[in-house]
Structure formats: structure tokens, C-alpha cells
Amino acid sequence: MEFNSHTDRVVGAAVGLVNLLTPGYAHGREYEPPSGDALAPAVHSVLSAAGGRMEPSWEEAASFCFVAAELRAVFAAVSAGDVDDAAALVNAMLARTGARPVLERHDGEPWHLHFHSADNALVSGWAAGCATGLAVVLGGELYDRLGVCTAPRCNRVYVDISRNGTRRYCSTSCQNRVKTAAFRARLSLQICTVLRVAVAGSNLLAAALGVMSLFEKMTDQGRQVIGLAQQEARDLNHSTLGTEHLLLGLLAEGHGTAAEALTSLGVSLEVTRDAVAALIGGGKQPPPEGNIPLTSQSRKVLELAVREALQLGHMHIGTGHLLLGITRLGDGAAVRILVAHGTDMRLVRERVIQQLQDAPDAEGRYQPGPEAGGDGYEAGMPSLPRVLAAIEARLAAIEQHLGITHSDPHPGT
Ligand SMILES: [Zn+2]
Numbered sequence: 414m415e416f417n418s419h420t421d422r423v424v425g426a427a428v429g430l431v432n433l434l435t436p437g438y439a440h441g442r443e444y445e446p447p448s449g450d451a452l453a454p455a456v457h458s459v460l461s462a463a464g465g466r467m468e469p470s471w472e473e474a475a476s477f478c479f480v481a482a483e484l485r486a487v488f489a490a491v492s493a494g495d496v497d498d499a500a501a502l503v504n505a506m507l508a509r510t511g512a513r514p515v516l517e518r519h520d521g522e523p524w525h526l527h528f529h530s531a532d533n534a535l536v537s538g539w540a541a542g543c544a545t546g547l548a549v550v551l552g553g554e555l556y557d558r559l560g561v562c563t564a565p566r567c568n569r570v571y572v573d574i575s576r577n578g579t580r581r582y583c584s585t586s587c588q589n590r591v592k593t594a595a596f597r598a599r600l601s602l603q604i605c606t607v608l609r610v611a612v613a614g615s616n617l618l619a620a621a622l623g624v625m626s627l628f629e630k631m632t633d634q635g636r637q638v639i640g641l642a643q644q645e646a647r648d649l650n651h652s653t654l655g656t657e658h659l660l661l662g663l664l665a666e667g668h669g670t671a672a673e674a675l676t677s678l679g680v681s682l683e684v685t686r687d688a689v690a691a692l693i694g695g696g697k698q699p700p701p702e703g704n705i706p707l708t709s710q711s712r713k714v715l716e717l718a719v720r721e722a723l724q725l726g727h728m729h730i731g732t733g734h735l736l737l738g739i740t741r742l743g744d745g746a747a748v749r750i751l752v753a754h755g756t757d758m759r760l761v762r763e764r765v766i767q768q769l770q771d772a773p774d775a776e777g778r779y780q781p782g783p784e785a786g787g788d789g790y791e792a793g794m795p796s797l798p799r800v801l802a803a804i805e806a807r808l809a810a811i812e813q814h815l816g817i818t819h820s821d822p823h824p825g826t
Pocket residue numbers: 439440562563564567568569582583584587
């Protein structure tokens with residue numbers, strides 16, 4: 414959208430002068446206009462961007478501060494919906510400067526309209542020009558296109574030249590700040606919800622283990638079972654990890670308390686695999702890369718495994734506790750398969766508990782968690798610190814993508 418080229422230039426100069434010379438806030442920070450030796454060159458750069466050729470003296474540059482303050486009042490009035498006030502302010506500037514239109518021809522351009530002041534001095538000339546530019550805007554259809562940034566800690570001004578007139582910020586930097594703040598607010602709400610659900614859903618776990626991943630409390634073999642269960646699910650093209658896969662994982666691990674108990678009761682990996690394939694069948698497509706998510710029943714098994722461990726006075730979760738969790742769950746594919754195979758679930762529990770009491774350290778004590786956890790850990794659920802670190806990394810990437818950094822005063826304006 415263009416008014417005409419000279420109007421566009423003087424309106425641009427008005428915006429530039431206000432944003433350069435009025436204190437307040439800019440892009441989230443307190444803003445002090447330039448002073449001393451920096452003042453005149455800064456004003457000159459705004460004027461020359463609008464076609465001005467004369468370099469202001471320091472005194473003239475300082476006088477522009479008053480012009481900028483008057484101009485800001487016009488933007489503020491329009492932004493507050495008070496167009497009458499804005500019109501009165503502009504009329505006062507036009508009268509004071511004796512603004513007059515002059516047709517000019519220079520530098521090989523055709524005749525075009527300039528705005529001058531009565532005395533043709535530098536400062537009043539620009540004041541007259543800027544006031545006339547704003548008068549053209551206020552007197553037209555797009556009178557409400559002057560605005561003050563609505564982002565927090567910013568009061569820089571702008572002219573909305575967008576087609577639909579929906580601009581609300583002085584710059585993309587402010588727009589992105591607001592977007593990111595909203596995103597962060599939503600995200601922290603989600604994190605709070607997740608934590609609340611986690612704590613409420615397994616307060617036993619939270620109370621006993623702290624806000625810490627279950628997997629950090631697992632024996633190496635316990636973690637290995639989760640990885641093997643993932644592989645069993647993958648081999649069947651299953652996209653979720655159910656109790657039947659946990660059972661296969663326990664058997665595939667081969668040496669742990671659970672595998673020994675099951676083997677002693679005549680349950681073999683091969684027969685159980687066939688039973689799972691028969692009961693559930695294989696999927697048509699391989700699951701996506703990465704961790705296969707646990708079903709709600711599998712998550713329940715893990716929670717019950719914690720309960721079993723604590724009841725036995727164990728501060729770690731091994732394969733035996735996982736198998737006890739499966740039996741405690743009472744339903745689910747794993748139990749159905751074991752029962753169909755003629756396995757007595759009470760006997761399974763007795764056998765496992767006996768082994769755990771005879772040799773509580775058979776799978777080694779609790780090994781400190783994932784930070785020292787090694788590769789087998791990847792098969793498991795990520796710990797809370799890891800999730801938070803991942804979220805933080807994603808936020809940083811998003812901020813980088815949006816061009817927001819915490820040291821850059823106003824990028825992308
Ligand atoms: Zn802004």
C-alpha cells in the first residue's frame with residue numbers, strides 16, 4: 414500500500430524520529446535515545462533514509478526530540494482510538510509550522526509534491542512534512558493505520574501497511590517475543606499437567622523414588638528386558654508395547670529371576686512367541702523408528718513392579734519384580750497367554766518371590782541411573798531431566814529459528 418512516494422517518505426520519517434528520539438521501551442528493554450556526539454548522526458540517518466540531504470547540527474538534532482514527542486502523541490491517540498485528538502494534534506503542528514505544499518522538480522524527477530514550513534528551516538521543515546504526511550493518513554480511508562506496539566515492554570510506533578490492517582507490533586522481533594511467550598506459557602502448563610498426572614497416577618512411585626524415572630531404578634537386566642520387549646514388538650510389526658511383549662522380553666533375557674522362574678515352570682520363549690502371534694497376529698506395517706510406546710497396561714505393570722519391589726524391601730526393580738507386576742495386573746495378554754498355557758499364576762508368584770528372597774542381589778543392586786546408564790537405557794522411557802533437557806533444546810531451536818536471542822537488541826525490524 415502506498416499513499417504517494419513523498420507521503421510514504423515523510424510518514425516513514427515520522428516513525429523513524431519517534432522510535433529514535435522518544436524514551437520508553439523498545440523490543441522488551443528500556444530505551445534511551447542517543448545523546449551527545451551520537452545524536453546528530455543518528456537523526457541524520459533517519460532523515461537521509463527519507464531522502465533528506467542536509468546534515469543536522471547538534472542543536473537541530475536536539476530540537477528534533479520535541480518534534481518526535483509531538484509526533485508520538487499522534488500515534489498514541491490513534492492507537493487509543495481517539496482520532497479526534499490525533500486530528501487536533503496534527504492540525505496544531507500544521508498551523509505552527511505554516512506547512513504548505515510545494516510542487517518541486519529536481520534530480521531529473523517529474524514534478525511532485527513536497528511539504529515545506531513557512532520558514533524553510535531544517536527542523537520546522539521536517540516537522541511540517543511529517544505533520545502533513547500524518548494528515549494525509551488521518552484524512553484517508555486508512556486513518557487508523559498508525560499504531561503503538563502492543564508487545565510487553567515496547568512502545569515503538571509503526572504504520573500498518575499490511576493489506577488487511579491487522580498489524581499489532583512494531584517489528585517481527587516483538588511479534589516473535591509475544592509468540593514465544595505464549596508458547597512458553599502453554600508449554601509450562603503442559604509440563605505442570607504432565608507432572609501432576611505423573612505424581613497423582615503413581616504417587617507411590619513418586620514418594621518412594623522421587624521424581625525420577627522408573628528406569629533409573631532398574632537393574633541392568635530389567636532395562637534389557639524393556640529393550641528386548643521393544644524388539645519383540647518390532648518383529649511382530651506392533652506399534653505399541655503390551656504386556657505380551659514384556660513377557661517375551663522377560664523370556665528372551667534368559668538369565669534373570671523371571672526367566673528362571675518361567676523356565677522352571679515349563680514356559681519357553683518359542684512357545685510363548687507362537688502363542689502371541691496366534692492370539693494377536695502380526696501387524697501389516699513396521700512401527701515407526703524410535704521407542705515403541707507402552708500401552709496403559711504395560712505402564713500399570715511397571716507401577717505394580719515398583720509396588721512389588723517396595724513390599725519386598727527392594728530399592729531396585731529387576732526382572733522378577735516385572736513378572737510379579739504382570740501377575741498382579743491379573744488381566745492383559747501376558748496373563749491370558751500364560752493361563753492358556755496351563756501356567757498357575759499363584760505358582761509363578763511363589764517361585765519368583767522365593768528366588769528374590771533367596772538371592773535378592775541376583776541381578777545386582779540398583780545401578781545409578783541413565784546419566785551413567787549406557788546404551789541399553791535408550792530402550793526405556795526417558796527420565797524427567799532428559800525430557801526437560803530435550804524440551805529446553807527444542808525451545809532454543811525454536812527461538813533460534815524465530816531469530817530471537819537474548820543479547821540481540823532488535824533483530825528483524
Ligand atoms: Zn515493539
